[in-house]
Amino acid sequence: MRVTAPGDVKGGRYVSNLVKLEVHTATSTVAASGGGASTQFQLLGAITHPATFDLAALQTLPAVTRTVGGSIYTGVSLWNLINASGIQTNASVKNDLLGFYVVATGTDGYRVVISLGELSPDFGNQPDIVAFAVNGASLGTNGFARLVIPNDGKAGRYVSNLVGLEVVSAPR
Template sequence: MKMRNIRLPRRAFGALLLGVAALATLATANAAPSTSFSVTGAVQQPKTYDAAALAAISNTTQTVSFLSGSTPQTHTYTGASLWNVINASTPVLGSNKNDVLNRIVLATGTDGYRVVYSLGELNPNFGNRPDLVAGAETINGVSAPLGADGFARTTAPGDVKGGRYLSNLVSLDVRASGSTATGIGGGVSTSFSVSGAVKTASSFNLAALQGLTSVTETVGGVSYTGVSFWDFLNKTVGLSLDPAVKNDVLNKYVVATGSDGYKAAFSLGELSSDFGNESVMIAYSADGQSLGTNGFARLVVPGDVKAGRWVSNLVSLEVLSAAAAPVPEPAHWALMAAGLVLLGVAKAKRRRG
């Protein structure tokens, strides 16, 4: 079969160039500094914020220090409380007790980088973390817009490293945790399962927990003994992370379920020793005694204002990943460009016909 050279009409060729230009423009826009972000998902009032709308919310200023690689950095940020921004859209909650604790928010930047926060860590009644959606920063006494970091970014005071200081914010997507674990109808638990994005899905009873390296912490005058929640997830069962995804641990969270079905989510960024480094514990004794009606194991969360995330009678831990929020993909751009080309060809044929 002999191949023939194909010559596009001049107008069709022009459409091809326009399509390629559109593709390049979309690709560039996807990596450009952000100018607005949306609050969407499981909320009653989706909102979009630009610089003026963000500045209209009650602002606060915070000075934070963190590591960028191995280099210490100190910045002063001005912005709105991340919780206040989310809460202004009124998250949709179920009828379960403290259902806000079974919700997460996925923050995404223009480059696709994403970070999970649990609503429990942000809520003033529980974790009360003072994270901001910041619109300006001060370095060495000079205040300026964020520039290449977009018009807004999130902050994470107390984080050891800067992985949760997400720049070029374009989306805050509120979601239910997606946990599928069920309780056992209440009562005293004797074991819990570990499933999801872990290397070893397994079950633990009291003897198994007592065989692990123990930690002790006094909270509210009670001395609790158990195992570090982070070390248990990271070392004992092992997390299943994608090495091709930058800081993939920040895209994951764990949901604890009690025997009565009560649930609380924690972002792994909150727990990780590289980031939030919260000293949450899976406790199995209090003042040297068993936990009694609280089951053989419960979570102890020293930093919580209220004890809502102290899940007792633990029966399940699920490590879950947050799927990326819908964004234009390169393949979509290519299809758009191809569509422009075909449209140009069709128009050229009609004119010549």
């Protein structure tokens, strides 16, 4: 059996001769606050430079735009944000990055998982962003920051009112 990741830039997420497939619960230390509008989020976990971002801090970073479902989102590249924080990979392990994921958490406790292999330009190259504006205006009830996954057909992995992005190394 072979598992593939169509569109993978280098085929690094292909697994040949699959003998075991495990499903685990993703963990996160970021606590929800019971809902409501967010005003900042933490970037933490397996990174060298943890940080807290508010709207002003996000707006100082290089902006990108993505048109998704008729809306134009402005924000920062999720990959660039995480990568610039120094992902703590082990250079002696081939494609170590593929064992990392990020858990995004909203104020209401809604959580989604994104593999760093999905985001990396060397593998999946997904154009995910942390948006701070939609159609030239604030996000309103979606908080100051919203995770937007442009290739997510049903928007099920969008996280409004973002309070945390935690980078995790999967157990080996």
